[in-house]
Amino acid sequence: MDYFLHILVMICLYAILASSFNLLIGFAGLFALSHAAFYALGAYATAIVTTQLGLPFPLPLLIAVAFAAVMSVAIALPALRVSGHYLVVVSLAFQIIVLEVILNWGGLTGGTDGISGVPKYGGTDWALDSPGSFLVAAAIGAAACIWICRRLAHSPFGRALRAMRENEAAAEAVGKNILVMKVTVFAFSAGLAAVAGALFARYFSYVGAQSFTIDETIYILAMVILGGTGNLWGSILGAAILVALPELLKFVELPVDIADKLRLVIYGAILVLILRFRPEGLLPEPKGREAADLKDGAIAPADPHAGEALLAAGAGQAGEAVLLASGLAKRFGGITAVTDFGIELHRGRITGLIGPNGAGKTTAFNLLTGFLRPDAGEIRLRGQAIGRRKPHTLVEAGVARSFQDLRLFTKMTVIENVLVALPRQSGDDIAAVFFRPFRVAREERDNIARAMAVLRFVELDAKAQEVAENLSYAEEKLLVVARLLATGADVLLFDEPLSGLDETTLQEIFPVIRRLAENGKAICIIEHNLDVIKELCDTVCFLDEGRAMATGTPQELMENPELAERYFK
Structure with a gap:
């Protein structure tokens, strides 16, 4: 049972990561390759302030979110002032730099050994130290983060993001401050990724650089694409499929000597088939009235005068x-x-x-x-x-x-x-x-x-x-x-x-x-x-x-x- 509860915990963490990444890519149209770096910043910030400073909840979480958001602004502001294309280059460089700092600043980050002994959520008498008990915290965190993403996406700010995604010059020509919008959504995306990092550190009581490589960013991007860009429910679905599918394939009986390779082939074939027949993702971005989030009766006939x-x-x-x-x-x-x-x-x-x-x-x-x-x-x-x-x-x-x-x-x-x-x-x-x-x-x-x-x-x-x-x-x-x-x-x-x-x-x-x-x-x-x-x-x-x-x-x-x-x- 703990095994399945562990999968649910991981789905919650990746739902946060995929939803926050979708906010950046799907709604704002900004492509960056640093999401795993902000995930890492949240995890390491939590690990450092809890193990070295002993700060109680929720201070480590707030520090992790603030640190990731500030760092996102620091890299996005100069890149976006020049051109959106520079964001890809700068964010990839940031991803690499973060990993190098983690690996080489051993006195702070533990280097290749990482940081162990991160305290679990709870007190001396009780602690969320099992997958079942931690699932409650993970589900609450995921629900809160997805609500924040949804609140942004379905607000006038979210409408402006979609307009900016379609045509930046036209959005600016109707009075939108494009630079502020880009930096703001980038900071929110990074801050929410840091929430997933904080939960990761508390759940495993350990953080190490191997969990936050560029491969992790690509993995999260695959969840967004599979579920459907511009659709938050799609992000959740994409996270659930990509986390659970490899685990479920372990229950398929295959020849022992080639089982691992066959599972990878089956896994890849399933993803290819999904994208072949659903190129916009399993849950494509809604259009028209559904996207506008205008209920029946919200629009009344206009006064002729x-x-x-x-x-x-x-x-x-x-x-x-x-x-x-x-x-x-x-x-x-x-x-x-x-x-x-x-x-x-x-x-x-x-x-x-x-x-x-x-x-x-x-x-x-x-x-x-x-x-x-x-x-x-x-x-x-x-x-x-x-x-x-x-x-x-x-x-x-x-x-x-x-x-x-x-x-x-x-x-x-x-x-x-x-x-x-x-x-x-x-x-x-x-x-x-x-x-x-x-x-x-x-x-x-x-x-x-x-x-x-x-x-x-x-x-x-x-x-x-x-x-x-x-x-x-x-x-x-x-x-x-x-x-x-x-x-x-x-x-x-x-x-x-x-x-x-x-x-x-x-x-x-x-x-x-x-x-x-x-x-x-x-x-x-x-x-x-x-x-x-x-x-x-x-x-x-x-x-x-x-x-x-x-x-x-x-x-x-x-x-x-x-x-x-x-x-x-």
Whole structure:
């Protein structure tokens, strides 16, 4: 019986490891190879403070979690500031360094001998010193850690993680601080792995380097993939299968001389068959309504006038100059993409930005929205200089943009695409998720109503629970408009929002964009379709070779002989 109880204890430990790793890989889309290192940090921190300092529970556990989380931030912060790909390299190096330190710092870690005599949970009169008694602690620890993972995954923060996983630039363009989100989820993943390490040390009363090699990280990764990335129940199932299956195969009678090798072959064949017929894992990531975690009745029909009310709340004086840029320049090596570029965007007016391919239009948008820093020039929003601000802070200040290739969160529902863009959500704050849950839940209900109002404005409310990838092309364009509107920004920059649409569809979308301007938004549109420019724009800026060559009404620019020769003919 103790043998089977031991297997259950190990399943609990690996359920913690797989769930916390899935939080990082499946939900946030961050690939790291250091999970076993944080597992080791939790185990060794517990062993050291209990054997050398004699600290009572729960101090060793808290120290282990804090130490692993701090170390995760130390390695993730520099790697993620450069590029997510560097995280793989840095985390692998960290895994190797941790093992080398453990093996060579004998005075602290016991070196190759490890640390023995780690006290069990309990007191002088009783102790969790058997698999059956320890299973209670392991199950409680696993339940708590999985609850934390689930709480994160099904919060507004978790929704933002999934948006970041799909497209980082798009998530940043709706106001999400990508770096903070990455570091936060990495710290949580590492801290939860340390919980498993602390339980490991207490259970075995011994820790040694051989239990925390890179093979252990790959083993945990296999659990995540087998169970299904982006699904916490899948992580538990994957842990149960990979822990229990080798043990169960020991009960299969095989020829003695080749039994061990045959068991490995059977084990591998079973895993290959599972992944062959279930390539997304046994429990794939839920989609649509199930992923959004929105119960029946959570989404009420939108008030037909709610969209206009939402826009009116942010309206200002018509004609007011909201965004001013002057003398902007940007060079990439020896190539000058933009030089001496200036533009004015006024509340209630639609400005067109036109020019041939390669003229620098998208670069100009990137400069205005913080995705590129200008080499020279000035950008002012309501009189405040914003040229050095990050994209997510510019969205908060009131400048939002779309992308030429749409960059919707295609695996998320229509309403989730809008919800993730709503500003100032308390659920984006980890502390509020855990310590102010009722406030977050109440605000989420209000946000759903706001999101439905936005969708009603663009006439997509009937598609609220449809997965974005199932929309028609015209509906995807409208969802881009809805997502920008949800940010609450006063300045909206659209990169070819109407390209590829037929005339009938254009006539359906034109009123939506006009209403945005009529309700006080300052709008700038990059567009190649001159009929769209003539139909929508009040002012047009002609950009060529990175320089604003002329500004005026559409009719004035089309009657300019030089511009007509360069572009309009």
